[in-house]
Amino acid sequence: MESDVRGLDLKTGVFTYKQIKAATDNFAESNKLGEGGFGSVYKGSLLDGTLIAVKQLSSKSKQGNREFVNEIGMITGIQHPNVVRLHGCCAEHNHLLLVYEYMENNSLAHALFDQDKSKMKIDWPTRQRICVGVARGLAFLHEETTLEMVHRDIKAANILLDTDFTPKISDFGLAKLNEKENTHISTRVAGTLGYMAPEYALWGYLTYKADVYSFGVLALEIVAGKNNMKYQPNEDYVSLLDLAVVLKEKGSLMDLVDPRLGSDFNKIEAVRMMEVAILCTSQKLGFIYAAYWSIRSL
Structure with missing residues (x-):
């Protein structure tokens, strides 16, 4: 999976798992925004105060791996007022994480x-x-x-x-x-x-x-x-x-x-x-x- 990410023409940042753990307070339950078939979404805050939403994908399923690579490949670098912005991703070991701009009013x-x-x-x-x-x-x-x-x-x-x-x-x-x-x-x-x-x-x-x-x-x-x-x-x-x-x-x-x-x-x-x-x-x-x-x- 890490090699798949390196092979993409990324126009977003690559985060470490340590950075995302810190941003979400170790994926605290109080920061959980929602949960679905793909995994969970957490609210986080980067060191500069930027609020983020972190989506976890299951690395154990082919669908999770496929959606992770597909999402990065599709919207990396896209900027439009009506398309959510992808800040970056993390693919360390068994961790697949996508980092988005935070949406205050949920879905x-x-x-x-x-x-x-x-x-x-x-x-x-x-x-x-x-x-x-x-x-x-x-x-x-x-x-x-x-x-x-x-x-x-x-x-x-x-x-x-x-x-x-x-x-x-x-x-x-x-x-x-x-x-x-x-x-x-x-x-x-x-x-x-x-x-x-x-x-x-x-x-x-x-x-x-x-x-x-x-x-x-x-x-x-x-x-x-x-x-x-x-x-x-x-x-x-x-x-x-x-x-x-x-x-x-x-x-x-x-x-x-x-x-x-x-x-x-x-x-x-x-x-x-x-x-x-x-x-x-x-x-x-x-x-x-x-x-x-x-x-x-x-």
């Missing part, structure tokens, strides 16, 4: 769905700004980086929020390069159920439209304040998106708006955002292009 999933734990109330202008920010970050990754890429795992848990609620796309462990000479990539399916485009989930047919589909689902969640896969109002609907499509046909999209917003939001903007979100999940290429360009131009 969008925490803000929207963890109502018991989160005391944050996200107003409509902030939600709209988050949608637009994610769209701009995706457009940058798809078209404006040296390594144009497909993220493959756009979801609320992978959108981090800074102190001003500026959204930043994170977790590039599953990202794939967009091969310009091909119209699509046929690849092993990876991602999160409920956010994956059907042509990708079923047949491994991957283009940037897979990210646009995921963004459409995410935008609906932001307006509704509900998790796509966990919200089932009755047995007729299997997801938030399923319900949204029916409500659009009935002209009743307002029924989907997060009740926590009360009446303090722009109804025209909210409906437009949901309509664009549904277009992003369409199987018709023209609709997808129209939705993609309309949201990123806001």
Whole structure:
């Protein structure tokens, strides 16, 4: 693994395990920010006072090793207001650690769905700004980086929020390069159920439209304040998106708006955002292009 890291064209720093242990107070439980299938994330502070988030990956699994190298290779040196910044990494012995800028307001999933734990109330202008920010970050990754890429795992848990609620796309462990000479990539399916485009989930047919589909689902969640896969109002609907499509046909999209917003939001903007979100999940290429360009131009 250390040789793999040395072989990369790193534009970020390489930290020692000792430095990261000191920064996180020996990975103190009080500094733990979260935990997932990949491992844990800890808050830390460097000697100069810079706050960091340290992601641990399991060196015992092939997936952990693969995601570690992939993430470094994909986002090292990338700078965009809506993409999380990678400060550096550590690959000493069995320790695989990624060091990011610290996001004060955790993830969008925490803000929207963890109502018991989160005391944050996200107003409509902030939600709209988050949608637009994610769209701009995706457009940058798809078209404006040296390594144009497909993220493959756009979801609320992978959108981090800074102190001003500026959204930043994170977790590039599953990202794939967009091969310009091909119209699509046929690849092993990876991602999160409920956010994956059907042509990708079923047949491994991957283009940037897979990210646009995921963004459409995410935008609906932001307006509704509900998790796509966990919200089932009755047995007729299997997801938030399923319900949204029916409500659009009935002209009743307002029924989907997060009740926590009360009446303090722009109804025209909210409906437009949901309509664009549904277009992003369409199987018709023209609709997808129209939705993609309309949201990123806001």
